Amino acid sequence: DQQVKQNSPSLSVQEGRISILNCDYTNSMFDYFLWYKKYPAEGPTFLISISSIKDKNEDGRFTVFLNKSAKHLSLHIVPSQPGDSAVYFCAALGGGSNYKLTFGKGTLLTVNP
């Protein structure tokens, strides 16, 4: 049973435009959400996180939105840059364990110059 879902395996956007990556979860016990960026054969790099007591967190070009009632979160990247091209993973903590990250399958973002 996949508790964290990223339904779009890939997304392509033009440089300078907004990238919106989506993530849905099923476990209402999750209380902390993270986004990671990953290049092939490297470890994931932490981007931004949000606690379930908030609905928005912003860090530079990256903003994460959380809609608890819909069990949905999204990552907005504005403006998108070619260097943002990577696989983005949504992950969740909680749900009975604060020590185990549950990951989505990832979305491959391609930013075209």
Place this chain on the structure above:
Amino acid sequence: KAGVTQTPRYLIKTRGQQVTLSCSPISGHRSVSWYQQTPGQGLQFLFEYFSETQRNKGNFPGRFSGRQFSNSRSEMNVSTLELGDSALYLCASSLDSGTQYFGPGTRLLVL
């Protein structure tokens, strides 16, 4: 502050052998978690250690084991390797719970 380091970066083994992977966490981090990444299954949690104790374990067979030392460094061992164990093995560290920071991974190929 230095990041999470993992050794070796690449490893080739044959079926039936065993392997030990090493992870050094960020200084001051006492929690170390291990994950397996494969193309089909994505990132799967193996286990987590805190202060030399395993706090949480994923759904992997007993061939996968780990330990943590008093300096928070951790090792992961896989015995009786199978072809399906070929994967990128990732280590992550954190202060306790919360944000986990990943190392570069060890790419294991089982022939």
